[in-house]
Amino acid sequence: MTLLQVKGLQVRFAAPGSGPFGINRQWVKAVNGVSLSLTTGEVLGLVGESGSGKSTLGRAILRLTEVSAGQILFDGVDMAQGKRIDIERLRHETAMIFQDPYTALNPRMSIGDTLAEVLRVRCAIPASLIRQRVDELLTLVGLRPELADRKPGSLSGGQCQRVGIARALAIEPRLIIADECVAALDVSIQGQIINLLLELRQRMNLAILFIAHDLAIVRRLCDRVAVMYLGEIVEEGPTEAVFSSPRHPYTVALIQSIPHIDPTRPLLDATLPGEPPSPLNLPSGCAFHPRCRYAQPICAKTPPPIRDINGHRYSCVLGEPLF
Amino acid sequence: MSTPVLHVEDLSVIAGHGESEVTLVDRVSFDLAEGEILGLVGESGSGKTMACRALMRLLPSSNLRVQGKAVRLAGEDLLSLDEADMRRIRGRRLGMIFQNPGSHLDPLMRIGEQIGEGIRLHQGASKREARAKAIDVLRQVGIPDPLRRVDSYPHEFSGGMRQRAMIAVALGCNPQVLIADEPTTALDVTVQAQILRLLLDLRDQRGLSIIMITHDLGVVAQTCDSIAVMYAGRLCEHGNKLDLLAHPRHPYTAALIDCQPATSAGHAMLKTIAGQPPLLDALPTGCRFNPRCLQQGGQCTQLLPEMQATAGAHRVACHYPLPMGASS
Numbered sequence: 001m002t003l004l005q006v007k008g009l010q011v012r013f014a015a016p017g018s019g020p021f022g023i024n025r026q027w028v029k030a031v032n033g034v035s036l037s038l039t040t041g042e043v044l045g046l047v048g049e050s051g052s053g054k055s056t057l058g059r060a061i062l063r064l065t066e067v068s069a070g071q072i073l074f075d076g077v078d079m080a081q082g083k084r085i086d087i088e089r090l091r092h093e094t095a096m097i098f099q100d101p102y103t104a105l106n107p108r109m110s111i112g113d114t115l116a117e118v119l120r121v122r123c124a125i126p127a128s129l130i131r132q133r134v135d136e137l138l139t140l141v142g143l144r145p146e147l148a149d150r151k152p153g154s155l156s157g158g159q160c161q162r163v164g165i166a167r168a169l170a171i172e173p174r175l176i177i178a179d180e181c182v183a184a185l186d187v188s189i190q191g192q193i194i195n196l197l198l199e200l201r202q203r204m205n206l207a208i209l210f211i212a213h214d215l216a217i218v219r220r221l222c223d224r225v226a227v228m229y230l231g232e233i234v235e236e237g238p239t240e241a242v243f244s245s246p247r248h249p250y251t252v253a254l255i256q257s258i259p260h261i262d263p264t265r266p267l268l269d270a271t272l273p274g275e276p277p278s279p280l281n282l283p284s285g286c287a288f289h290p291r292c293r294y295a296q297p298i299c300a301k302t303p304p305p306i307r308d309i310n311g312h313r314y315s316c317v318l319g320e321p322l323f
Numbered sequence: 324m325s326t327p328v329l330h331v332e333d334l335s336v337i338a339g340h341g342e343s344e345v346t347l348v349d350r351v352s353f354d355l356a357e358g359e360i361l362g363l364v365g366e367s368g369s370g371k372t373m374a375c376r377a378l379m380r381l382l383p384s385s386n387l388r389v390q391g392k393a394v395r396l397a398g399e400d401l402l403s404l405d406e407a408d409m410r411r412i413r414g415r416r417l418g419m420i421f422q423n424p425g426s427h428l429d430p431l432m433r434i435g436e437q438i439g440e441g442i443r444l445h446q447g448a449s450k451r452e453a454r455a456k457a458i459d460v461l462r463q464v465g466i467p468d469p470l471r472r473v474d475s476y477p478h479e480f481s482g483g484m485r486q487r488a489m490i491a492v493a494l495g496c497n498p499q500v501l502i503a504d505e506p507t508t509a510l511d512v513t514v515q516a517q518i519l520r521l522l523l524d525l526r527d528q529r530g531l532s533i534i535m536i537t538h539d540l541g542v543v544a545q546t547c548d549s550i551a552v553m554y555a556g557r558l559c560e561h562g563n564k565l566d567l568l569a570h571p572r573h574p575y576t577a578a579l580i581d582c583q584p585a586t587s588a589g590h591a592m593l594k595t596i597a598g599q600p601p602l603l604d605a606l607p608t609g610c611r612f613n614p615r616c617l618q619q620g621g622q623c624t625q626l627l628p629e630m631q632a633t634a635g636a637h638r639v640a641c642h643y644p645l646p647m648g649a650s651s
Contacts, residue, residue: 049512156599157367187579187584189366191582191595198592213512215512216584219584253513254513257512257515259512259541263544265545271513275484
C-alpha cells in the first residue's frame, strides 16, 4: 500500500539579494521538482552530496519547511495544501530522527521526561501508565529502564541516539524520517543502531526514509535507493539494481568513491572532478553536465529524458549501462 | 628500513594530579619512516587525537601533562625542548591539519597571508617572497587559479577547497611530518577521494611522512602503509597494512574489521561490538578490552598486556592473540 507519494515537490529559499535593499533577490532551489513514493514497511535510502537537498526534502515532507510547489500525498491526503488539522494528523503518524543525538535532546530534561512529554502531548495516555510506557520504550531500543532518570549529558552518543529513536517510536508512527542518524557514531555503535532499525521495521511494519551519505550502510539497510544531485533525483530504483548496474554517471562516481576496506584495491584517481556548483545558479540543461565525463553538447541545452527500466528510473541521455 | 623520521617511545598524557589522576594516553610507542603513511585508528575517545596533540605539544588544557621516554624528530628530542624551541619545530618541521578546516582557518585573513605567515616567521622571508611561495603551494595542492585565489578569504572557498587551503598552510614550510586529524571526515565521498589522492601525491613528490588519524578503515586500507589501532588510550596493535587487515591478531582489531558495513548486499544484521568503550577513570582491571572481548583467558582480567612483536614489525598487545591466518 502506498503510504507516501511526493509529486513535483519544490522548496526554495530566498538568498540575500544584491543591489539597494537587496532588490535583486535570488532564490535557492533546494528541492527542484522531486517525485518519490514509499509503501508501508519499505525503507527508501536518499543519498547525495551535502547541499543536494536531502535534508530539506525530508523536512518538507513533514512540513517542517515551507513547500513552494508540488504535492505530498500522505495516505491520499495532500499535505502540501493541508489544513492545520491534516498537518496535526501527519505529525501524529510520522516522526523524525536527527543526526546529532546530543543537540536533538533537551539537556535539562531527563530522558524519561523527554519521552513522557511526547506520550502526554501526542498519545493521550493516562498519567498513571506513562512511566510504564517509558520503560517499555527504553527496553525496546535496548536501554535499561534505570537510565530514565539520567540527563543526555551523562549518556554516550550511541545511547542518546537510541533515546532519539525511542522518542520517534513513542507515537507509534507509520513513517520515520531518519536524517543521517548514524553519521555521528562510531562504526561499532553504528551497527547497533542499524540493526535496531532493521528489527523495528520488521516488528512494526515501519516505512523509513533513510537520509545518508554513507552508501555502504544504505546498501545494507534499504529496499530502494534514490540519488539526489542539486535538488533533483537523478536515479532511483531497487537497491541492488542501482548498486550493481548504476545508470547515471553521478551514481557511478558516488559508488566508485566509497573507500573500500580491501587493501589491495588501489585508490582510484579522482572519480569526479570539482564540487557541486552553487544551487543559486543552476547549470542549464542537465544540472550535472559540467562535471560529467560523458557530457554531450545536448546536455547543456535540454534537461535529460527520464528513462525507466523495470522500476529503475534515471534521467540521463545515455541509454547504455556504464558498467 | 632506514632510521625513522619520527620515533615515539612511551608517550603518555596525564590529566589531573594525585588521587584524581587519569591517564588519557598510556605509553604509546611507534616509529614513522620517511614517506610512510601511518593510519591511527580507533573509536572516538580512544586517545588518537590526544596522542598526536601531545607530539605537537598542542594540548587543549594546561591541566594535561606529557610524559615519555623519547619523541625524536630526525634525531632531535622534542620532549626536552622548551616552549620557545618547540615553536620553531611546530609549523616548520611538524605540520598538522584538522577535521574542520572552517574552524581552523582565520576567517578574517586572506588565504595567501595565512600561508605566508608561517613562511615569514620560520624562514624569514619577505612579504613578497612569502606571497610567491603561497601561490606556489596553492598550485601544488590543486587549487585552480592560484594567482587570484591567494587573495580570497576562507568563506569564499567550498569545503573541499578549504581543506586544500589548510593543507597548503601546513605545507608552507616544508614539514617532514604531517599529522592529519580526520582530514576527510567532514567531506563528501567524491571530495574525500580527491583529498586522499592529493595526500598520496604529496607523499610521492616530497617524501612527506603522514600520520593519518581516522575512524574509517576503508580510508586507511586505501591510503596508508601501516596501521596502528588504539583502544581506551593504549595502542593495541601496530603493523603493516596488508598484514594487519588480512590477519588481525588483536580481537579488537578483528571485531572492528568485522563491523564495517562492507559493501556487500543483503539485509543480514551487521556485526557489532557489544558494550561500549570503558571510561578512562573507571578502567577494568587487566586488559582494557576484556569486558567486550569474545576470546578470554585467565590472564585477561588480571594483567594489562604489553605490546609484543609477533612476526616482523607486527606488534600486538594481547595475552591470547588470534592465530596467524585466522582471517576475519
